[in-house]
Amino acid sequence: xxxxxxxxxxxxxxxxxxxxxxxxxxxxxxxxxxxxxxxxxxxxxxxxxxxxxxxxxxxxxxxxxxxxxxxxxxxxxxxxxxxxxxxxxxxxxxxxxxxxxxxxxxxxxxxxxxxxxxxxxxxxxxxxxxxxxxxxxxxxxxxxxxxxxxxxxxxxxxxxxxxxxxxxxxxxxxxxxxxxxxxxxxxxxxxxxxxxxxxxxxxxxxxxxxxxxxxxxxxxxxxxxxxxxxxxxxxxxxxxxxxxxxxxxxxxxxxxxxxxxxxxxxxxxxxxxxxxxxxxxxxxxxxxxxxxxxxxxxxxxxxxxxxxxxxxxxxxxxxxxxxxxxxxxxxxxxxxxxxxxxxxxxxxx
Amino acid sequence: xxxxxxxxxxxxxxxxxxxxxxxxxxxxxxxxxxxxxxxxxxxxxxxxxxxxxxxxxxxxxxxxxxxxxxxxxxxxxxxxxxxxxxxxxxxxxxxxxxxxxxxxxxxxxxxxxxxxxxxxxxxxxxxxxxxxxxxxxxxxxxxxxxxxxxxxxxxxxxxxxxxxxxxxxxxxxxxxxxxxxxxxxxxxxxxxxxxxxxxxxxxxxxxxxxxxxxxxxxxxxxxxxxxxxxxxxxxxxxxxxxxxxxxxxxxxxxxxxxxxxxxxxxxxxxxxxxxxxxxxxxxxxxxxxxxxxxxxxxxxxxxxxxxxxxxxxxxxxxxxxxxxxxxxxxxxxxxxxxxxxxxxxxxxxxxxxxxxxxxxxxxxxxxxxxxxxxxxxxxxxxxxxxxxxxxxxxxxxxxxxxxxxxxxxxxxxxxxxxxxxxxxxxxxxxxxxxxxxxxxxxxxxxxxxxxxxxxxxxxxxxxxxxxxxxxxxxxxxxxxxxxxxxxxxxxxxxxxxxxxxxxxxxxxxxxxxxxxxxxxxxxxxxxxxxxxxxxxxxxxxxxxxxxxxxxxxxxxxxxxxxxxxxxxxxxxxxxxxxxxxxxxxxxxxxxxxxxxxxxxxxxxxxxxxxxxxxxxxxxx
Numbered sequence: 001x002x003x004x005x006x007x008x009x010x011x012x013x014x015x016x017x018x019x020x021x022x023x024x025x026x027x028x029x030x031x032x033x034x035x036x037x038x039x040x041x042x043x044x045x046x047x048x049x050x051x052x053x054x055x056x057x058x059x060x061x062x063x064x065x066x067x068x069x070x071x072x073x074x075x076x077x078x079x080x081x082x083x084x085x086x087x088x089x090x091x092x093x094x095x096x097x098x099x100x101x102x103x104x105x106x107x108x109x110x111x112x113x114x115x116x117x118x119x120x121x122x123x124x125x126x127x128x129x130x131x132x133x134x135x136x137x138x139x140x141x142x143x144x145x146x147x148x149x150x151x152x153x154x155x156x157x158x159x160x161x162x163x164x165x166x167x168x169x170x171x172x173x174x175x176x177x178x179x180x181x182x183x184x185x186x187x188x189x190x191x192x193x194x195x196x197x198x199x200x201x202x203x204x205x206x207x208x209x210x211x212x213x214x215x216x217x218x219x220x221x222x223x224x225x226x227x228x229x230x231x232x233x234x235x236x237x238x239x240x241x242x243x244x245x246x247x248x249x250x251x252x253x254x255x256x257x258x259x260x261x262x263x264x265x266x267x268x269x270x271x272x273x274x275x276x277x278x279x280x281x282x283x284x285x286x287x288x289x290x291x292x293x294x295x296x297x298x299x300x301x302x303x304x305x306x307x308x309x310x311x312x313x314x315x316x317x318x319x320x321x322x323x324x325x326x327x328x329x330x331x332x333x334x335x336x337x338x339x340x341x342x343x344x345x346x347x348x349x
Numbered sequence: 350x351x352x353x354x355x356x357x358x359x360x361x362x363x364x365x366x367x368x369x370x371x372x373x374x375x376x377x378x379x380x381x382x383x384x385x386x387x388x389x390x391x392x393x394x395x396x397x398x399x400x401x402x403x404x405x406x407x408x409x410x411x412x413x414x415x416x417x418x419x420x421x422x423x424x425x426x427x428x429x430x431x432x433x434x435x436x437x438x439x440x441x442x443x444x445x446x447x448x449x450x451x452x453x454x455x456x457x458x459x460x461x462x463x464x465x466x467x468x469x470x471x472x473x474x475x476x477x478x479x480x481x482x483x484x485x486x487x488x489x490x491x492x493x494x495x496x497x498x499x500x501x502x503x504x505x506x507x508x509x510x511x512x513x514x515x516x517x518x519x520x521x522x523x524x525x526x527x528x529x530x531x532x533x534x535x536x537x538x539x540x541x542x543x544x545x546x547x548x549x550x551x552x553x554x555x556x557x558x559x560x561x562x563x564x565x566x567x568x569x570x571x572x573x574x575x576x577x578x579x580x581x582x583x584x585x586x587x588x589x590x591x592x593x594x595x596x597x598x599x600x601x602x603x604x605x606x607x608x609x610x611x612x613x614x615x616x617x618x619x620x621x622x623x624x625x626x627x628x629x630x631x632x633x634x635x636x637x638x639x640x641x642x643x644x645x646x647x648x649x650x651x652x653x654x655x656x657x658x659x660x661x662x663x664x665x666x667x668x669x670x671x672x673x674x675x676x677x678x679x680x681x682x683x684x685x686x687x688x689x690x691x692x693x694x695x696x697x698x699x700x701x702x703x704x705x706x707x708x709x710x711x712x713x714x715x716x717x718x719x720x721x722x723x724x725x726x727x728x729x730x731x732x733x734x735x736x737x738x739x740x741x742x743x744x745x746x747x748x749x750x751x752x753x754x755x756x757x758x759x760x761x762x763x764x765x766x767x768x769x770x771x772x773x774x775x776x777x778x779x780x781x782x783x784x785x786x787x788x789x790x791x792x793x794x795x796x797x798x799x800x801x802x803x804x805x806x807x808x809x810x811x812x813x814x815x816x817x818x819x820x821x822x823x824x825x826x827x828x829x830x831x832x833x834x835x836x837x838x839x840x841x842x843x844x845x846x847x848x849x850x851x852x853x854x855x856x857x858x859x860x861x862x863x864x865x866x867x868x869x870x871x872x873x874x875x876x877x878x879x880x881x882x883x884x885x886x887x888x889x890x891x892x893x894x895x896x897x898x899x900x901x902x903x904x905x906x907x908x909x910x911x912x913x914x915x916x917x918x919x920x921x922x923x924x925x926x927x928x929x930x931x932x933x934x935x936x937x938x939x940x941x942x943x944x945x946x947x948x949x950x951x952x953x954x955x956x957x958x959x960x961x962x963x964x965x966x967x968x969x
Binding site: 158174 | 418431500
């Protein structure tokens with residue numbers, strides 16, 4: 001006879017397929033990923049002038065510090081300065097649209113007071129404001145250099161500016177961990193549902209009448225949910241690779257995800273065995289998982305940073321030990337659960 | 350009816366309403382008692398503990414800043430280098446030995462003798478960019494500790510936003526407002542304690558005249574800092590590094606604050622509805638003389654009340670008013686309505702979990718819309734959160750804006766509850782059927798005669814509206830050559846499915862004995878007419894309520910203002926003809942079965958997409 005635990009696991013996966021819920025789960029993940037990328041890509045491309053190619057900003061400059069400011073403006077890439085003799089002339093140019101923003105710079109009391117006017121309710125506003133900030137920061141540095149005699153320390157020289165890909169950090173530190181851990185959370189929630197439903201429908205009594213132990217039942221459910229998470233992660237890593245985002249150490253990442261899935265699924269099963277019904281169980285599970293993962297990000301090496309560092313290959317030669325540590329935690333919690341299950345009171349419901 | 354006087358009729362109507370209200374109240378009380386009873390002491394203690402831990406973790410993460418990108422870039426820098434502290438302090442950077450041979454293998458950037466060596470990879474460029482930002486921040490910190498403030502921060506910037514283009518010529522331009530602002534800053538500038546480093550909170554400057562009536566007055570969000578920049582408003586001043594572009598930070602925080610409780614409440618709500626369907630438990634209630642709608646109302650009321658009171662508490666905490674609660678309440682209602690329908694359709698708790706997650710993800714993304722269209726205020730109004738932001742900023746919200754923003758939510762919730770109550774009956778509640786079939790059943794319960802088809806089409810408008818907006822949002826990332834045609838096809842698909850799916854349900858259900866081509870054409874034409882009327886009604890509401898919504902009118906193609914009356918009528922009627930034609934094509938297929946229906950959708954979508962393309966190119 002086949003292993004009854006495998007039979008239960010297979011039945012779990014079969015219901016998922018027949019209910020087509022796994023499709024819904026993948027859709028949810030894809031949607032979250034697409035939407036968060038959209039938000040970041042949209043906002044970054046607006047707030048990073050380097051990535052908005054060919055967008056030339058013309059600035060009207062006036063006031064008595066005009067010439068010094070104009071020198072800095074002309075050094076900036078994709079920015080042109082136009083000098084105006086009076087504020088009203090600059091303002092007219094702004095109203096007619098011949099300049100995109102106006103800087104009024106006056107020297108008073110040893111400082112330069114700049115009033116910057118940017119257009120309102122305009123898609124370009126964000127780009128213009130960021131460019132103004134960069135320009136005025138450069139102006140501040142040059143003014144500060146003139147006053148270095150009255151400063152006790154000198155500022156460090158800035159590293160050179162590069163054309164860096166703006167979404168690099170986001171892809172590896174937010175998007176990839178999101179796609180790795182969403183399946184883990186969903187798997188845990190699935191286990192909670194699956195077990196509480198057996199209680200609720202009274203089918204657990206029937207299962208227990210069969211020649212299998214309660215440990216076997218929990219085993220089957222944990223296995224089914226635990227396999228699902230790494231499988232989905234593998235799919236996402238493959239898709240990211242096809243899209244040109246290389247993920248390094250894919251096997252190590254999959255092992256970490258599998259270990260965490262085991263841990264979270266174990267947590268879900270424990271809660272389902274302890275809590276009186278699904279409402280309480282799902283609440284405890286979601287709060288517990290949120291707290292655990294939120295707390296983990298405070299540690300120097302959280303699951304999120306581990307995955308990110310593995311993916312960008314910022315790990316030392318000792319990384320197999322870290323991965324093995326996750327595996328030990330995952331398997332350890334699962335073994336503890338197996339020890340505890342026969343002692344849990346599951347008959348009284 | 351005729352022999353009864355109006356007074357008797359009125360009296361009996363009042364009595365019936367009173368009875369219904371009493372039974373709703375009874376069920377609501379019962380639901381509350383039972384839900385509270387589920388929580389035994391152990392669970393309650395565990396829950397409180399979990400909440401405490403979660404709160405502590407959340408607080409610690411806010412204070413300590415749990416960095417997701419900790420140590421992902423490695424920089425080779427000697428311990429005695431001035432850059433060493435910068436690298437150690439930035440969470441994303443980690444210090445390594447400055448060995449040039451390791452460049453590209455163990456380190457991305459190496460700093461030696463004041464020179465920067467960078468490996469040739471995307472990662473190394475990202476690392477250098479992070480390093481540059483970190484050095485800039487460190488410099489600012491160092492300057493903040495200087496005694497001589499005017500030498501450390503020699504530049505003080507006041508940033509302000511001004512409308513241009515003379516849309517309101519009586520506004521007087523910006524010249525009069527300017528004097529105030531300069532006066533305000535120079536008054537501050539005399540004493541040295543205008544420490545620009547704390548300038549992240551925008552001090553409202555005096556130049557209110559420049560900005561018109563839309564956002565004078567202080568920003569009423571104490572802890573949100575950048576909220577002033579939310580809708581392009583709010584002036585700021587300080588060191589150049591402190592000025593920031595209008596970032597929709599407030600709407601993100603608000604979405605988080607208001608939506609997290611909803612996500613928790615819909616879980617037990619879905620459970621209690623599904624519980625009724627397990628082991629025929631709901632049968633007892635169904636056989637009582639209480640109507641299904643009263644049962645559903647009674648079971649929903651406690652959860653709605655809970656959500657509204659939580660919303661009110663949050664609003665009170667962040668200093669909002671009645672408008673904020675009124676804006677968020679319809680969102681809570683739609684959350685519950687969608688969960689209710691999900692729980693009526695789901696076959697198991699697992700399926701219900703996925704449905705509720707889908708509901709939360711979908712609605713939360715929709716509320717993020719203001720973050721996307723932050724620079725286009727009328728579009729941002731699509732999300733009720735914009736109303737909350739405006740309320741917090743002390744800007745009034747007009748009735749038209751309120752209706753525009755929350756209308757889809759009210760109509761959507763009503764339709765969903767109506768659909769769900771339609772299947773709140775024995776033959777649907779206790780049977781295990783696939784979700785699509787249940788959905789068709791729910792539609793059928795609302796179709797009694799051919800005219801109902803038109804009504805259902807009209808009521809699908811809010812859902813079409815939401816789906817198309819999300820499509821625009823998601824497809825926006827792709828390059829224009831791909832996204833525009835794709836968007837046209839997606840829009841056509843959404844509208845065609847919305848117009849035909851209930852026709853398909855109808856010919857399988859109530860009209861199963863009337864499957865002729867002629868009847869199918871009639872249903873198709875009615876469906877097209879209903880959709881057209883719904884669309885035009887929405888357009889009229891938008892036009893009346895929000896006359897400056899040009900972008901919205903461009904996005905949801907609607908035509909008018911023809912050069913002559915004849916062309917105007919033609920342009921007005923063209924969408925009607927289109928909707929009726931395509932719906933009829935789909936209806937002809939629907940009459941012949943599932944596969945014929947799916948096949949017929951293809952030409953219907955094709956015609957619709959082609960029409961959209963013609964309209965878009967003609968306008969552009």
